[in-house]
Amino acid sequence: MDREELLPLMSEDTKQYVDRVLDVFSAPYAQHMGLKIEKISMDEVVCSMGIQPFMINSMGRVHGGAIYALIDHTFAIISNMLHDGTGQSTEVKFYRPASTDLKCVAKPINVSRSLGIYDVRVYSEEGKLIASSTCTGFIIRKIE
Amino acid sequence: MDREELLPLMSEDTKQYVDRVLDVFSAPYAQHMGLKIEKISMDEVVCSMGIQPFMINSMGRVHGGAIYALIDHTFAIISNMLHDGTGQSTEVKFYRPASTDLKCVAKPINVSRSLGIYDVRVYSEEGKLIASSTCTGFIIRKIE
Amino acid sequence: MDREELLPLMSEDTKQYVDRVLDVFSAPYAQHMGLKIEKISMDEVVCSMGIQPFMINSMGRVHGGAIYALIDHTFAIISNMLHDGTGQSTEVKFYRPASTDLKCVAKPINVSRSLGIYDVRVYSEEGKLIASSTCTGFIIRKIE
Amino acid sequence: MDREELLPLMSEDTKQYVDRVLDVFSAPYAQHMGLKIEKISMDEVVCSMGIQPFMINSMGRVHGGAIYALIDHTFAIISNMLHDGTGQSTEVKFYRPASTDLKCVAKPINVSRSLGIYDVRVYSEEGKLIASSTCTGFIIRKIE
DSSP states (O other): OOHHHGGGGGGGGGGGHHHHHHHHHTOOOHHTTTTEEEEEEEEEEEEOOOOGGBBTTTTTTHHHHHHHHHHHHHHHHHHHHEEEEEEEEEEEEOOOOOOOEEEEOOOOEEEEEEEEEEEEEEETOOOOOOEEEEEEEEEEEEEE | HHHHHHHHGGGGGGGGGHHHHHHTOOOOHHTTTEEEEEEEETTTTEEEEOOOGBBOOOOBBBHHHHHHHHHHHHHHHHHHHSSEEEEEEEEEOOOOOOSOOOEEEEHHHHHHHHHEEEEHHHHEOOEEEEEEEEEEEEEEEOOO | OOOHHHHBBBBGGGGGGGGHHHHTOOOOHHHHEEEEEEEEEEEEEEEEEEEOOOGGGTTTBBBBBHHHHHHHHHHHHHHSEEEEEEEEEEEEEEOOOOSOOOOEEEEEEOOSSSSEEEEEEEOTOOEEEEEEEEEEEEEEEEEE | OOOHHGGGGGGGGGGGGGGHHHHTTTTTHHHTTTEEEEEEETTTTEEEEOOGGGGGOSSSSSSHHHHHHHHHHHHHHHHHSEEEEEEEEEEEESSOOOOEEEEEEEEEEOSSSSEEEEEEEETTOOOEEEEEEEEEEEEEOOOO
């Protein structure tokens, strides 16, 4: 995914951050997991991830660690869009086994001068809630 | 890693669970991440993970999602040793960036009839605390 | 607050649970903290709490423990309405100091056969977000 | 509890912080809940709390909100001893009902320049684990 593919997925007021988003998106681990960006606006980032054979757990379903990766990448995009930040903590709950491609929706709960807290949820293709989480980012540097 | 390599790493009272441990260890996602088992006893499981190029974040350090994978695999081994279970929730905190191979130590906090809660911590090669977490497993079936 | 005062605050489909709600509401600790029920429906319970002098912390604001009490009581009402349950875990984040009466809104995130997870948020009188939390209840017995 | 009663409970290297500890201890909500300090050292603070009739839940046991108050007060003492701070988040798990006086032990997990994270556990008189938690404080100002 390059600038030309990403820009149409971004709301007008977020297009100025396209390079910051691409930077997070290009992280080797995000690329390795096959992260896809679906939609970006100031108050919602939607990503998705296809299931690959290496992501499976010992019961033949998507491993919690792979679901977490999708959560973490989506959180990284929304929390780094307006400032440089780093993940400080995540609380994640898993509700049902997953065996389809997954969609992830991240929304801000509260962003202060130093910490940004986001609600991040993962859904199956049928729209079932697979996992929900609260992700906290430490804000290192506000951008101009 | 096979039975013969694993058994010497297990305390006497856990050797009976060697096949259950191998089963969790053999999960495609654990193999993909290069999980290594260091030591298994009833009250402590130690694993490690080498850093691979695909695990890197946009700042050139180990991605939180990769650190989480190590936590989740180590938790899966300790929580599935005595019963069939499934991950219900994890609260994880990240303390400092990681760029070396990582070691992970899981210990039980409280195990009831239906839920097992574990303290799981990740250390750098120099012994610095990289991340700490509390992992909760839902117990599906007690084994005989 | 008795049955006659509570019923008008309940949606039609929840009125059948009025005695269960009164039971939780009558807990000594809920009464002691001055819990008030504002509104009850299947997918939202709203409570409030006035600030009393004994609830103050060493900086002269509402103590986090008092804010937590409001969260816990509101969660207890929504999670015990349809079944007998007990609190299993809570993750709470505090965003800003509070010095006014507080309002608390609880909504279900996911309710399975054995665990109910709820999003519970606390607001100041001016509508500022004071705290947000995820509360998990263990379901002991489904009612008929 | 005054300076003269508190000092013998403090290790040599913490006695210089006696006034800071008394300040947190004197918070109206801590006094109201009957907080007692048992022992203070750099790497462990132990408090206790007697059960009072107003702390009871609808099942006749100690209310989770009262247990949380003990956790929060003990955390406030350890996290404010060396610097001014404020509670940022807590993840708490409840393991068994409590009906005796309670003891609470807080230990540091990791303290950085801006955040202090502590392990805080609550025990019954018989030494059973009632609840465990991870408490995070935001450091406002380092003291000299």
